[in-house]
Amino acid sequence: MLMNTHEARLKALREELTRRGLDGFVVPISDEHMSEYVGAYAQRLAWLTGFGGSAGSAVVLKDRAAMFVDGRYTLQVREQVDGRFYDYESVPQTSVAKWLGANAPEGAKIGFDPWLHGKPWVDVATKALGGRGGSLVPVEGNPIDAVWNDRPAPSDALALVHANEYAGQASEAKRAAVAEWLGEQKLDAAVISALDSIAWLLNVRGADVERTPVALSFVIAHADGTAELFIAEEKVSPELRQHLGNAVTIRPRDAFVPGLEGLKGKRVAVDPERSVQAVFGALAxxxxxxxxxxxxTVLPKAVKNPVEQAGHRxxxxxxxxxxxxxxHWLSVHAPTGSETELSAAAMLQQFREESPLLRDLSFDTISAAxxxxxxxxxxVNEESNLRIEPGSVYLVDSGGQYLDGTTDITRTVWVGPGQPTAEHKDRYTRVLKGHIALALAVFPKGTxxxxLDVLARQFLWSAGVDYAHGTGHGVGSFLSVHEGPQRIAKSAGGQGGTDQELLAGMFLSNEPGYYKTGAFGIRIENLVLVEPRKIDGAEGDYFGFETLTFVPIDRTLVDTALLTREELRWWDAYHARVLEIVGPQLEGAALDWLKDQCAPLSRG
Known part of the structure; x- marks a missing residue:
């Protein structure tokens, strides 16, 4: 019997591990910058297993292998990864480290790439293996790269200057603030590894990672306000050199490790959440x-300045x-049964591309029937692509990367003819109520x-249901669509960023949902801005959310009997703003449709 592609790749990796004297190897979705989304050259997990999600890991031992994903990917991993070769493991119920501690052979040598894992993970995994007399072994050269014959090269796209008219603050001022912080901490330098941090600090963007406008590079920022940028020489233009000026020294990317080694005897700040183990190893x-x-740079980047806020609006x-x-297009064409997930996603992208400021999508569109x-x-891909069936629920989660802002929006709509069931309307309205509760939230400084996460879940919980993802993530300014440290999520399960207090100027998403396996899914997502709230007689500082996203929310799926008077008022006020902001940009049948969608929602 012939082996399939992923079985053959697994066999080749095991042979390579044997040649290196290793009993196993850990394969994350990661790059040298601990990025969430990585370039094609770093998609090692997808190449090995077929898994196409943005978060996950695999462990390959000599006689077994396992895939680790969280609740967002429970269905996807089973569709894309062959269960004959991989066990499916759920995070956070287990973890790679826990699994190794229970399943690695006694005395096993488990390889890992120190350029793809953070120090906290290495510490935990080392301890887990130590309980079995095993060890975690850093590899010289990733063994997958040794057997991935047609692995793409890293992008050689030029790094681009991000103008101050969009950034709102010059790079010199940002570097001066970092230098001041280093002085306060009595430090000589800071290693900046995260690509969005580098992009923000230097006011530089790029095209090296699909959907995220960053340039592959590292920075060492010094206490005197100077910096060293380590970047491939073919990515550097005269415009970039002029923009960065004399205070930023441009060095080849492969000079980064020698640059770290040049910090001998210095006090150096390194972020263990955003820097790989190899950085710690070189410095130590x-x-x-x-x-x-x-x-x-993390907190200043998260708190958007007035220019960034205006650009985002x-x-x-x-x-x-x-x-x-x-x-509107969907409301006309989908009920005929002539559209698919792929054709709908393509049409949505076409509408976005009418703007000359669009540079990319902010993530692959989730077009889900x-x-x-x-x-x-x-x-969606060619194999999974479904027809959008008349008389069904359709969900679309999408966003754009514009020069002046990054967007992310989800709408769930009923595709006629016919009417949604009572279950559809109940679940949708409970999601809507949670969305409104969060949108209306007022909270004291330090929250x-x-x-706040429970505000969005309470109406689903009362019906005995929930959703297995966070309620809100931070969003960058023409940067990553998922940006920390702010987040709205359950504190349990090690979900990072939930302890960060919300500060005025932070962008977040508001996106509760509900998912019924094998049937349908619902999510309603707007982006919001944390803003000060003036309250008469308030004792202390309070905040609330300004809603930033303005697109009609499907009214066919709403059970108005479940909405309170206050929720109805929110709906009507929100849709009045949609009409005010979007109406002047539409005409003809699309404008007529918008007016219908934005009419007040009555109990009738």
Whole structure:
């Protein structure tokens, strides 16, 4: 019997591990920058297993292998990864480290690539293996790369200058703030590894990672306000050199390790959440004093300045018109049964591309019909592509990367003819009620996202149901669509970022959902901005959310009997703003449709 592609790749990897004297190897979705989304050259897990999600890991031993994903990918992993060769493991109920501690052979040598794992993971996995007399072994050169014959090369796209008219603050000022922080901490330098941090600090963007406008590079920021940028020489233009000026020294990317070793005897800040183990190893080996602190750009990047806020509002108004045009188009064409998930996603992209400021999508569009919508992070392809059936639920989660802002919006709609069932309307309305509760939330200074998460879930919980993803994530400014440290999510299960207090100027998503396996999925998502709230007689500082996304929410799926008077008022006020912002950008039948969708919602 002939082996399939992924079985052959697994066999080749095991042979390579045997040649290296290793009993196993850990394969994450990661790159040298701990990125969420990685370039094609770093898609090792997808190449090995077929898994196409954005979060997951595999462990390969000599006689067994396992895939680790969280609740977002429970269905997807079973569709894409062959269960004959991999066990399916659920995170956070288990983890790679726990599994190794229970399943690795006694005395096993388990390989890992120190350029793809963070120090906290290495510490935990080392301890787990130690209980079995085993060890975690850093590899020189990734063994998958040794057997991946047609592995793509890293992108050689030029790094691009991000103008101050969009950034709102010059790179010099940002570097000066980092230098001031280093002085306060009595540090000599900070290693900046996260690609979005580098992009923000230097006001540089790129095209090296699909859907995220960053340039592959590293930075060492010094206490005197200077910096070293380590980047492939073919990516550097005269415009970039002029933009960065004399205070930023441009060095080849492969000079990064020697640059770290040059910090011998210095006190150096490294973020253990955003820097790989190899950085710690190089610094420790050189005799630098490592101080584990959060990347000093993370919080300033998350708190958007007035120019970024204004740019985002402009991007949202533009994006709202594109999505509204699409939803009108969908209302005309989908009921005929002539459209598919792929054709709908292509049409939505076409509407977004009418804007000259669009540079990319902010992630692959989740265009999900019927049962595919029950997978929260479903990604359509030729094999999975379904027809959008008349008389069904359709979910579309999408976004754009505009020069002035990053957008992310989900709408779930009923495709006629016919009417949704009582179950459809009940679940949809409970999701809507949670969305409105979060949109209306008022909270004191010091509140973390984890303290607000229950507001969005309460109506689902009362019906005995829930959803297995966070309620809100941070969003960048023409940067990553998923940005920390702010987040709205349950605090249990090790979901990062939930202890960060919400500060005025932070962008977040508001996206509760509900998913019925094999049947349908529902999610309603807008982006919001944390803003100060003035309350007469308030004792202390309070905040609330400004809603930024303006696109009609499907009214066919709403059970108005479940809505309170306050929720109805929110709905009517929101749709009045949609009409005000989006209406002037539409005309003809699309404008008529918008007016119908934005009419007040009555109990009748």
């Amino acid at each position: 080996g050189a005799g630098a004093e490592i101080v584990e602190l959060r990347d000093p 402009s991007a949202q108004a533009r994006d709202g018109a594109a999505v509204s045009k699409f939803l 019927g049962p595919n919508a029950a997978s929260p992070h479903y990604r 973390a996202g984890s303290q």
